[in-house]
Amino acid sequence: MTVLDQEMIANVLRPIEAAKGLPNAFYTDPDVHEAEKRVLFAATWACMGFAKDVPNRGDANPVTFLGQPLLVVRGEDDEVRVFQNVCRHRGMILVSEKTTLRSTIRCPYHSWCYNFNGSLRTTPHVGGPGKNLHECVNREELGLIEVRSHIFMDTIFINLDGQAPAFEKHAAKLLEQWKEFADKPLYHGGASSSFTLEVNCNWKLAVENYCESYHLPWIHPGLNSYSRLEDHYHIMQPGNYSGQGTVVYNPKLDETGRAFANFDDLSAKWDTGAEYISFYPNVLFGVHRDHFYAIMLDPQGNGKTIERVEIYYTSPEMCGGDMADLREKNAGMWEDIFIEDIFVVEGMQRGRSASLYDGGKFSPVMDPPTHLFHEWVAARFAGK
Amino acid sequence: MTAEQRLQQDMLQAHEHEDLEALPGLYLQAAQLRESQRDIDAACFFYTHAYVYALDCGDREIAGEARSRLKGYGRDK
Numbered sequence: 001m002t003v004l005d006q007e008m009i010a011n012v013l014r015p016i017e018a019a020k021g022l023p024n025a026f027y028t029d030p031d032v033h034e035a036e037k038r039v040l041f042a043a044t045w046a047c048m049g050f051a052k053d054v055p056n057r058g059d060a061n062p063v064t065f066l067g068q069p070l071l072v073v074r075g076e077d078d079e080v081r082v083f084q085n086v087c088r089h090r091g092m093i094l095v096s097e098k099t100t101l102r103s104t105i106r107c108p109y110h111s112w113c114y115n116f117n118g119s120l121r122t123t124p125h126v127g128g129p130g131k132n133l134h135e136c137v138n139r140e141e142l143g144l145i146e147v148r149s150h151i152f153m154d155t156i157f158i159n160l161d162g163q164a165p166a167f168e169k170h171a172a173k174l175l176e177q178w179k180e181f182a183d184k185p186l187y188h189g190g191a192s193s194s195f196t197l198e199v200n201c202n203w204k205l206a207v208e209n210y211c212e213s214y215h216l217p218w219i220h221p222g223l224n225s226y227s228r229l230e231d232h233y234h235i236m237q238p239g240n241y242s243g244q245g246t247v248v249y250n251p252k253l254d255e256t257g258r259a260f261a262n263f264d265d266l267s268a269k270w271d272t273g274a275e276y277i278s279f280y281p282n283v284l285f286g287v288h289r290d291h292f293y294a295i296m297l298d299p300q301g302n303g304k305t306i307e308r309v310e311i312y313y314t315s316p317e318m319c320g321g322d323m324a325d326l327r328e329k330n331a332g333m334w335e336d337i338f339i340e341d342i343f344v345v346e347g348m349q350r351g352r353s354a355s356l357y358d359g360g361k362f363s364p365v366m367d368p369p370t371h372l373f374h375e376w377v378a379a380r381f382a383g384k
Numbered sequence: 385m386t387a388e389q390r391l392q393q394d395m396l397q398a399h400e401h402e403d404l405e406a407l408p409g410l411y412l413q414a415a416q417l418r419e420s421q422r423d424i425d426a427a428c429f430f431y432t433h434a435y436v437y438a439l440d441c442g443d444r445e446i447a448g449e450a451r452s453r454l455k456g457y458g459r460d461k
Contacts, residue, residue, distance in 0.1 A: 102442025111436045122451075122460055124436055130428030132460040 004032065004381060008359065012378035016371045021359035022378065027202040027352035033302045037066050039380050040281045042160035045170050047283035047296045048072075049156045050310050051080050052188045058101040058116065062093075065158075066299065070147065071095050072156065073105070075116035080151060082158050083144040087112055088120065094144075105144070118144035154186050154312060155283060155294050173237045174279060180270065181287050184263050186312035187319045189291075189327045193311035195335055199342055201349035203282060203299040206307060207373055209345050210295075211235075211278040213244040214366035219340050234369050235277055239376055242369035243277035249288055253329045260290035260326065263314045278369075280376050290314060291330065295338075303349055307338065388417060408438035408446040415450070428459045435460070 004025060011020040025032050048065040054074040061072040062085050071085035071094060085094050087107035094107055094114075104121060105114040113121040120139040127134035148159040150167035152175075157167060164170060175182050188194070199206065209215065213232035216223055228248075235243040249272050251259065262270075270289040277285045284295040291313050298306040311331055313319055319327070351357065362371050385393075391414055398406040415430035431450045438447035454460035 102440065103444070103447070104439035106436065106440050113436060113439050121439070122432075122435065124432045125429070130425050130430075130432055130459055132432055132454060133458075 006382070009378045009382050011359065012374050013382065013384075016362050016364045016368060019362055019371055019374070021362065021370075022204070022374050023359050024352045024355070024357055026204065026377065027349060028302055030302060033299070035381070036299075038161075040377065041066055043380075044164055044281060045150065045157040045159050045167055046281055047155050047279075047294070048082065048158050049296065050188075050294070051151050051154050051156055052310065053098070054080060056100060058103070059099075060095050060101050060105065061098045062095045068160070069093055070158070071105075071144075073101075073116050077117070079117075080149070080156065081116075081118065082147040082149040082156065083118055084147060086145070088142040088144065089123075114144050118146050120144075153182065153285070153292060153294065154188070154310070155285075155296070157283075171240075171279075173240055174277070177235075177237075178275075178287060180266050181263060181292065184314070186292060187314070187316055189311050189313055189319050189331070190324075192324070192328045193313075193331050195309050195331065197307040197309070197335075197338060197342070199305050199307060199345055200303055201305055201345040202302055202352070203297045203305040204373070204377065205345040205348050206297050206305055206341075207278045207280070207282070207284070208370045209341055209348075210276065210284045211242045211244065211369040211373060212367060213246075214363065215341075215344065219344055220337055223337075235275060236368060236372055238372060239280075239379070241277050241279045242372040243275060243285075244369065245273060245275040248272055249274035251288070251290065251330075253326050253333075258323075258326060260318050260323070260330075261314050262289040278373060280373065290318075293334065309334065309338065391417065404437065404441045405443075408434050408441065408443045408450075411437060412446055412450060415453070419453075424457060428454060428457055432459070 005023060008023040012022055048070060049063050049072055053061045054072050057074055057076055057078060059074045063070045063072060069085040071083045072080060073083065074080050086092065087094055087109065089107065089110055089112050092107050092109040094105055105116065111124045115121050120142045123132055123137055123139065126132055126137050148162050150157045152167065152171060168175065213229060217229050231246050231248045233245045235245055266289055274286065274288040279285060282297040286293045291311060293309060293311045296308040298308060300306060391410065395410045395414065398410055411430050411434035415427045415434055418430060419427035431453050434446055435450035435454060438450060451460060
């Protein structure tokens with residue numbers, strides 16, 4: 001097990017003027033990555049998927065997240081639950097492919113059957129042939145292992161160790177910041193509003209790149225014409241999230257003036273405002289008056305991350321055939337922007353193999369959101 | 385071929401062709417046949433399979449019938 005250099009971690013926690021970034025081991029060392037699963041993911045609320053993937057009762061979606069086999073199920077009561085995807089009998093994987101279950105989750109090995117709420121329904125032949133009961137097999141104690149979960153803006157968060165504060169408390173600042181959006185219904189834009197990028201970088205570099213606007217004029221020069229660097233502001237919530245906002249959001253997807261409808265009852269701030277937040281550890285959000293997106297970062301070891309992008313609109317009409325071309329344009333625009341970022345995060349990943357690199361120097365003016373994220377990582381590893 | 389042999393063959397074919405919708409009814413028939421022969425252990429074996437396959441394919445009627453018989457014999461709850 002790698003012993004992290006505590007002095008280097010302490011350097012990250014210094015005020016930004018004197019701080020250094022996270023040391024290379026946080027991007028390259030498999031032991032650190034394993035520790036992150038516990039310290040940064042299991043102990044907090046991490047994004048593991050989207051409720052739109054289980055739209056109907058009985059829909060079951062198996063997901064492997066950080067090596068853990070999980071199962072998302074929409075129950076008869078319309079509640080979405082997350083379980084460990086294993087039978088309580090022999091630990092067999094219960095569901096291997098996305099499916100719609102009729103009325104039970106049946107283990108394919110010995111056919112133990114569970115209700116959609118996880119309770120154990122029957123245990124065939126457990127007491128011998130044709131005897132489905134045994135005094136030592138207490139069904140009440142053998143329901144599926146449910147993982148604590150919460151859905152926020154269609155994004156499924158889980159707290160694997162079960163010890164984090166309630167999600168509402170954990171995300172209280174974000175819920176306040178985006179209170180105008182948080183309780184609005186969202187409508188996924190369909191197949192063209194869903195795409196995935198495989199990036200050869202550590203997941204943290206994707207977080208870091210997303211939460212600062214410093215790089216925009218250089219990496220996304222197309223934005224300079226209407227969204228200049230000075231039109232952006234930092235968003236900073238210590239220990240929770242950081243990002244950037246713009247005051248000149250003004251989408252022009254169609255020459256004829258067609259546009260997506262806005263969310264109802266937004267304040268004037270959102271007429272030209274949009275905000276982009278890295279919500280720690282692994283989800284990147286973007287809100288605009290006319291659409292919302294979430295990017296789940298799915299770490300695949302140290303040097304590879306799957307970025308899963310889902311885009312939502314304000315009403316079923318915005319998701320209909322009449323608006324299909326506009327949705328495609330919007331998704332294409334975002335995909336182009338996110339692709340422009342790939343060489344940067346992959347370059348930084350390769351850079352983390354430079355043995356003398358010391359974590360880097362922050363700009364006290366432009367890098368506070370990035371430093372805030374590093375500070376969160378370092379503080380959790382320092383036990384603070 | 386006896387009725388029992390034909391039933392056995394139908395069950396094997398349903399498994400072979402993954403005809404999941406057919407399984408609950410076939411196992412229910414097998415259970416009832418054994419029940420009529422007073423072979424309760426064998427009947428409950430088949431009722432169990434009828435129950436599980438009925439749950440699997442959402443056949444509430446057969447699931448309810450099989451479960452009820454199993455409960456009656458103290459084999460499930």
